[in-house]
Amino acid sequence: xxxxxxxxxxxxxxxxxxxxxxxxxxxxxxxxxxxxxxxxxxxxxxxxxxxxxxxxxxxxxxxxxxxxxxxxxxxxxxxxxxxxxxxxxxxxxx
Amino acid sequence: xxxxxxxxxxxxxxxxxxxxxxxxxxxxxxxxxxxxxxxxxxxxxxxxxxxxxxxxxxxxxxxxxxxxxxxxxxxxxxxxxxxxxxxxxxxxxx
Amino acid sequence: xxxxxxxxxxxxxxxxxxxxxxxxxxxxxxxxxxxxxxxxxxxxxxxxxxxxxxxxxxxxxxxxxxxxxxxxxxxxxxxxxxxxxxxxxxxxxxxxxxxxxxxxxxxxxxxxxxxxxxxxxxxxxxxxxxxxxxxxxxxxx
Amino acid sequence: xxxxxxxxxxxxxxxxxxxxxxxxxxxxxxxxxxxxxxxxxxxxxxxxxxxxxxxxxxxxxxxxxxxxxxxxxxxxxxxxxxxxxxxxxxxxxxxxxxxxxxxxxxxxxxxxxxxxxxxxxxxxxxxxxxxxxxxxxxxxx
Numbered sequence: 001x002x003x004x005x006x007x008x009x010x011x012x013x014x015x016x017x018x019x020x021x022x023x024x025x026x027x028x029x030x031x032x033x034x035x036x037x038x039x040x041x042x043x044x045x046x047x048x049x050x051x052x053x054x055x056x057x058x059x060x061x062x063x064x065x066x067x068x069x070x071x072x073x074x075x076x077x078x079x080x081x082x083x084x085x086x087x088x089x090x091x092x093x094x
Numbered sequence: 095x096x097x098x099x100x101x102x103x104x105x106x107x108x109x110x111x112x113x114x115x116x117x118x119x120x121x122x123x124x125x126x127x128x129x130x131x132x133x134x135x136x137x138x139x140x141x142x143x144x145x146x147x148x149x150x151x152x153x154x155x156x157x158x159x160x161x162x163x164x165x166x167x168x169x170x171x172x173x174x175x176x177x178x179x180x181x182x183x184x185x186x187x188x
Numbered sequence: 189x190x191x192x193x194x195x196x197x198x199x200x201x202x203x204x205x206x207x208x209x210x211x212x213x214x215x216x217x218x219x220x221x222x223x224x225x226x227x228x229x230x231x232x233x234x235x236x237x238x239x240x241x242x243x244x245x246x247x248x249x250x251x252x253x254x255x256x257x258x259x260x261x262x263x264x265x266x267x268x269x270x271x272x273x274x275x276x277x278x279x280x281x282x283x284x285x286x287x288x289x290x291x292x293x294x295x296x297x298x299x300x301x302x303x304x305x306x307x308x309x310x311x312x313x314x315x316x317x318x319x320x321x322x323x324x325x326x327x328x329x
Numbered sequence: 330x331x332x333x334x335x336x337x338x339x340x341x342x343x344x345x346x347x348x349x350x351x352x353x354x355x356x357x358x359x360x361x362x363x364x365x366x367x368x369x370x371x372x373x374x375x376x377x378x379x380x381x382x383x384x385x386x387x388x389x390x391x392x393x394x395x396x397x398x399x400x401x402x403x404x405x406x407x408x409x410x411x412x413x414x415x416x417x418x419x420x421x422x423x424x425x426x427x428x429x430x431x432x433x434x435x436x437x438x439x440x441x442x443x444x445x446x447x448x449x450x451x452x453x454x455x456x457x458x459x460x461x462x463x464x465x466x467x468x469x470x
Contacts (some may be wrong), residue, residue, distance in 0.1 A: 021238050022308035023320040047370075070241040072304065084237055086306070090322030092217050093235075093242070093266060093307030094278050094298060103449030115379050116449035117461040167443065173454040180379055180447070184463030186375075187383070187407060188287075188360050188418050188439065203359075209415055212363035215356065215435070217428065218344075222353030274350055287358065287439060294356070295432055 012039045014081035018046060023089045024064070027056045037079075042066065044075040046085050060087065106133045107134050108175035112140060117183045118158075121150045131173075137162065138169040154181065191246040192239055197265045197276045205263040206283040213287035215294040219278040221271050229314040235268045235277060238306035242266070252300070253282070253293045260284040260293045266307060269286045277309075332387040333380055338406045338417045346404040347424040354428035356435040370455040376409045376418060379447035383407070386446045393441070394423070394434045401425040401434045407448060418450075437465045446466050 013036040025031040033054070037045055043066050050057045065088040066073055079085065107130040119125040119135050124150055127148070131139055142149045159182040173179065199218065206214065221233045246264065253262050264280040271277050278301065282293035302323045310318050340359065347355065347429045394403050405421040405468065412418050419442065423434035443464045451459050 019238070021306065022310070037309055067238070067241055067306065070244050087308050088238065088239065089308055089320065091302065091304070091306060092309040092321050092323050093237070093305045094302040094323065113379070116377055116445065116451070161379070161382055161447065164385050180382065182379065182447050183449055183461065185443065185445070186450040186462050186464050187378070187446045187449060188443040188464060207361075207362040207415070212361050214361070216359070216360045217431070218355045218357070219428065220348075220353050220355070222426065223350040274348070285363065287360065290358070291432065291436055298428060 013037060014039050014041060014079070014083075016041075016046065016051065016079055017084045019084060019086045021086065021088055024060060024087050027059050027075060028054055029056070030054075040051070041067075041079050042075065043073055043077045043085065046079060047075065047087075050087065064088065065090070096154075108133050108135060108173070108177075110135075110140065110173055110176070111178045112144065113178060113180045115180065115182060118154060118181050121153050122148055123150070125175060126146075126162060135173050136169065137167055137171045137179065140173060141169065141181075144181065158182065159184070190239075190243050191264055191266055192242060193265050194267070194269045194270050197267055197277070197279045199279050199281070202263040202265060202279055202281045206261040206281050207251060207281045208261070208283065211259075211261065211283040211285055213285070213290040214281060214283040215287075216282075217278075217280045217294050217298050218276045219298070220276050223271050223273045230256050230273060230311045231314050232272045232312040233277065234270055234310040234312060235266070236308050236310075236319070237266075237268055239268075242305050242307055246301065249297055249300045249304070253296060257282075257284060257289045258297070259286070260289045262293055262297055264297055264301075266305070267303070268272040268307070270312075330406055331380075331384050332407055333383060333409050334406050335408070335410045338408055338420045338423070339421050340417070343404040343406060343420055343422045347402040347422050349424065352400075352402065352424040352426055354431040355422060355424040356425070356428075356431040357423075358419075358421045358435050358439050359417045360439070361417050362414050364414045371414060371452045372455050373411050373413045373453040374418065375411055375451040375453060375459070376407070377449050377451075378407075380409075380410055381432060383446050383448055387442065390438055390441045390445070394437060397437070398425060398430045398434045400424075400427070401430045403434055403438055405438055405442075407442070407446070409448075411453075434458070 017034050019032045067086040111128050113126045161180040262282045266278045282290045282298045284290040403423045407419045421438045423431045425431040
C-alpha cells in the first residue's frame with residue numbers, strides 16, 4: 001500500500017519503505033508498507049506516521065529501534081527518497 | 095637412598111621423602127630420595143639439603159616451588175616425619 | 189556465506205574454520221534454548237531475523253574483532269526457525285595465540301550480537317501458547 | 330575419575346557432562362599445541378605431571394567454581410604424554426544459566442590451572458632437540 005503524510009501537501013515528498021518485524025509485524029498485520037512523507041523527513045516523522053495512521057500503530061513505542069538501509073540510527077536521522085526503514089522490536093538474538 | 099643432615103647429630107631426626115619432577119629430576123638424575131633432617135625442620139631446610147648435598151643440587155633455585163603432601167607451601171612451613179616434599183619446576187600446564 | 193542457518197549448528201565446522209597451527213587457544217560460546225523453572229515449560233524457540241541486516245551486522249562485528257585483536261580469528265553461526273529445547277541457537281568460536289584475546293574476542297561477539305543483531309525469538313510453551321522475548325541484561329537464550 | 334588423560338581429549342564428552350536443559354550458556358576453552366614462528370618448529374609437546382597432586386588441584390579448582398558460581402557446572406581434561414602440534418592439551422567447559430558466569434568460570438579454571446596444577450611440558454623441536462618450558466603471563470600452550 002502507498003499513503004502520503006504531511007501538513008503541506010504542496011511540498012515535495014519522499015517515498016520510503018517501512019518494514020516491520022517479529023511482534024511489530026504481528027500487531028500491525030503487515031510486514032511492509034510504502035509511504036510518502038513530506039520532505040525533509042526524519043526517522044521520527046516515519047515513527048509518527050506509523051503510530052498515528054497505521055492500524056494498531058499506537059501500540060508501538062514512541063522511540064522504537066529503527067534501522068535505515070541496514071544501519072541502526074537515531075530518531076533525528078534524516079531519511080531520503082527510496083530509503084528502507086526497519087522497525088525492530090527489542091532484539092533477542094543469541 | 096637415605097641420608098642425614100643437620101648440625102647436631104644427637105638431636106631427634108625426621109625422615110622425609112623428596113620427589114623431583116620434570117627438569118629437576120633430569121638435572122639431579124633422580125626422581126626421589128628419602129632423607130633424614132634434624133627436627134624441627136622446615137621446607138627451607140629441605141631445600142638447603144638438596145642444594146648442598148645432592149649432585150647438581152646447586153642448580154636448583156634458592157626458593158623453588160615446593161608442595162608438601164600434595165599442597166603448595168611456603169618456605170617457612172614446618173615439615174614432619176613421613177612427609178612427602180615435591181620440588182616443582184615452573185609450572186607449564188594448560 | 190551467511191552467518192544464519194536453518195539447520196543444527198555444526199560447532200566442529202566452526203572450530204575447523206578458525207583453527208591454525210599458530211593459534212594455541214580457542215574459546216567457544218554456545219547459547220542453547222533452555223528450559224528453566226522460572227520460564228515455564230518452554231519446548232522450543234522460533235527465531236526470526238531481518239536477515240540482510242543480521243548478516244551485515246555479524247559481518248561488521250567480525251571485522252571489529254579483526255581490528256581489535258589482529259591475530260584472532262572468529263567464526264560464528266546463529267540458527268533461525270524452530271529450535272527445540274537443548275539445541276544451540278548461537279555458537280561463536282575465537283582462536284588466538286593468546287588465551288586472553290580468545291576469551292575477550294569470543295565474549296565481544298556474543299555481547300555485540302545480543303545488542304545489535306536484529307534477531308527475535310518467540311518462546312513456544314508446552315500446550316501451544318507462545319510469547320515474544322527480548323534480551324535483558326544478563327539472561328541467556 | 331582423573332582429569333588427566335593419555336589419549337586425545339574428547340570435547341564432546343566434556344560438553345555432555347555439563348549440559349542440562351536449564352543451562353543455556355556454555356563456554357569452552359581449548360588449549361592446543363601450537364607451532365609459532367617465534368618458537369621455532371615445534372612438532373610436539375611432552376606433558377608430564379605430578380599426577381596425584383595435579384588431580385587433587387584440579388578437584389579443588391572445580392570445587393571453588395561451585396562455591397563462586399553455584400549454578401555453574403564445569404568439566405575439564407588435561408592431556409599427558411606426547412601431544413602433536415595442533416592437538417589439544419587442555420579443554421575446559423563451563424555451563425551456566427548466565428553467559429557471564431559461563432565465561433568467568435571457564436576463565437577461572439584455565440588461569441588457576443596454569444598457576445597451580447603441577448604439569449610440565451617439554452617442547453620437541455624438529456630435528457630432535459627438546460626444551461623445558463614454563464608458563465609466562467600471557468603465552469599459551
